[in-house]
Amino acid sequence: MDASDPRLAEGVAGHFAAQAPARLGVAVSGGSDSLALLHLLHDWNGAALHAVTVDHGLRPEAPAEAVEVARICASLNVPHATLRWEGWDGRGNLSDRARRARYALMADWARGQGIGDIALGHTANDQAETLLMRLARASGIDGLAAMTPRRIVEGVTFHRPLLDMTRADLRADLARRGVAWIDDPTNVDTAYRRARAREALAQLAPLGLDAEGLARSARHLAEARATLAHYAAQEAARAVTFQAGDILLDRTRMDSLRPDIARRILQAALHWIAGPGYGARGREVDRALEAIRTGGKTTLFGCVILPEREVARVTREYAAVRDLRATPGEAWDARWTLTGPRRADGAEVRALGPEGRAACPDWRETGLPLASIEAGPAVWRGASLVAAPLAGLANGWSAALTRDADDFRAFLLSH
Numbered sequence: 111m112d113a114s115d116p117r118l119a120e121g122v123a124g125h126f127a128a129q130a131p132a133r134l135g136v137a138v139s140g141g142s143d144s145l146a147l148l149h150l151l152h153d154w155n156g157a158a159l160h161a162v163t164v165d166h167g168l169r170p171e172a173p174a175e176a177v178e179v180a181r182i183c184a185s186l187n188v189p190h191a192t193l194r195w196e197g198w199d200g201r202g203n204l205s206d207r208a209r210r211a212r213y214a215l216m217a218d219w220a221r222g223q224g225i226g227d228i229a230l231g232h233t234a235n236d237q238a239e240t241l242l243m244r245l246a247r248a249s250g251i252d253g254l255a256a257m258t259p260r261r262i263v264e265g266v267t268f269h270r271p272l273l274d275m276t277r278a279d280l281r282a283d284l285a286r287r288g289v290a291w292i293d294d295p296t297n298v299d300t301a302y303r304r305a306r307a308r309e310a311l312a313q314l315a316p317l318g319l320d321a322e323g324l325a326r327s328a329r330h331l332a333e334a335r336a337t338l339a340h341y342a343a344q345e346a347a348r349a350v351t352f353q354a355g356d357i358l359l360d361r362t363r364m365d366s367l368r369p370d371i372a373r374r375i376l377q378a379a380l381h382w383i384a385g386p387g388y389g390a391r392g393r394e395v396d397r398a399l400e401a402i403r404t405g406g407k408t409t410l411f412g413c414v415i416l417p418e419r420e421v422a423r424v425t426r427e428y429a430a431v432r433d434l435r436a437t438p439g440e441a442w443d444a445r446w447t448l449t450g451p452r453r454a455d456g457a458e459v460r461a462l463g464p465e466g467r468a469a470c471p472d473w474r475e476t477g478l479p480l481a482s483i484e485a486g487p488a489v490w491r492g493a494s495l496v497a498a499p500l501a502g503l504a505n506g507w508s509a510a511l512t513r514d515a516d517d518f519r520a521f522l523l524s525h
């Protein structure tokens with residue numbers, strides 16, 4: 111066996127040079143990239159490794175592949191877990207749902223193990239292929255920008271130590287080690303589109319366009335994205351105020367901003383209120399910005415934008431939360447926690463809605479508009495209203511928001 115390529119080992123050590131976690135999860139699908147990652151991390155020996163494989167339950171070979179990964183991990187003395195996803199209800203885009211489920215399952219698993227960091231095997235080829243696929247969708251800077259080496263999802267830091275390395279180098283490394291990998295273990299649709307991008311990339315070689323070059327361009331775009339986010343956060347500090355879970359956008363300031371910066375601020379406001387999800391489309395956001403400018407009312411992404419004299423109020427849309435339920439003490443709408451004076455048997459948290467609001471004689475004194483009041487949380491026992499702290503009917507209950515201005519800023523800077 112030849113010696114391993116020192117650049118690979120240095121790249122992995124360099125990624126964790128500033129701060130190495132004591133325990134590190136490593137996501138191993140069984141493909142070449144993540145198997146190389148496993149071996150390189152094992153050689154590095156700078157953190158206790160815990161490998162994880164997600165079986166999406168979508169391909170008959172997947173369980174056997176997970177067993178094969180477990181075998182390789184055992185040979186390296188690395189503990190391994192297989193997580194199974196059984197959540198696809200046939201709705202939505204399968205690749206997208208599977209990816210989201212994978213990240214959520216891995217983040218849950220890590221939290222359960224007291225692990226705060228997980229390494230992923232994305233390479234320069236993934237960067238280049240993604241760039242080509244996004245160009246095909248006419249994406250803007252955010253879509254074309256490179257994946258970042260670190261990203262926090264649901265409190266877990268995902269690391270991508272192989273972003274500067276090519277798949278060819280990683281495969282050569284595995285070949286030197288005599289390790290066989292599983293081809294294309296990812297789900298079919300993504301693999302199909304990626305395979306086409308991979309073929310296109312090979313065709314572009316005569317132009318001098320290769321994976322490393324495209325990955326470099328994607329990194330330049332990531333820098334531009336970070337710069338725009340930085341200025342958006344600066345402008346937001348002047349244009350945005352918060353009130354009882356709503357965001358107020360200063361209309362004059364919003365109007366004076368470059369469209370890209372205004373779009374970022376509005377998008378962050380929508381996400382802060384409605385939670386990260388699929389996101390509002392560019393055209394919808396532009397339509398909403400126009401409504402803010404002209405003092406119109408509009409609904410998008412589970413939020414309502416209401417004109418007030420100097421501001422546009424972004425609040426939750428009642429229809430989007432009407433069916434949400436939580437027990438007191440648990441998060442409702444992923445952002446409100448209601449706590450009461452004592453154990454409240456049979457009480458549940460639901461939106462106040464028009465019926466509840468009718469039972470809150472003092473709601474006007476809160477200074478909040480009807481839409482915010484009705485889309486806010488309340489405590490119910492069956493059909494009877496127990497409390498609505500945001501609508502002036504506290505009855506010993508209080509409502510705490512789980513997101514603050516720092517979360518808004520963090521959101522702006524990370525998207």
Ligand SMILES: Nc1ncnc2c1ncn2[C@@H]1O[C@H](COP(=O)(O)OP(=O)(O)OP(=O)(O)O)[C@@H](O)[C@H]1O
Binds near residue numbers: 137144229
């Ligand atoms: N089934 C899986 N089990 C464990 N880890 C996985 C699995 N699939 C992917 N990964 C991890 O994610 C890395 C990237 O794989 P892949 O590009 O298929 O994922 P992706 O999240 O769909 O990528 P993208 O975010 O570019 O769409 C892999 O190298 C591996 O670390």
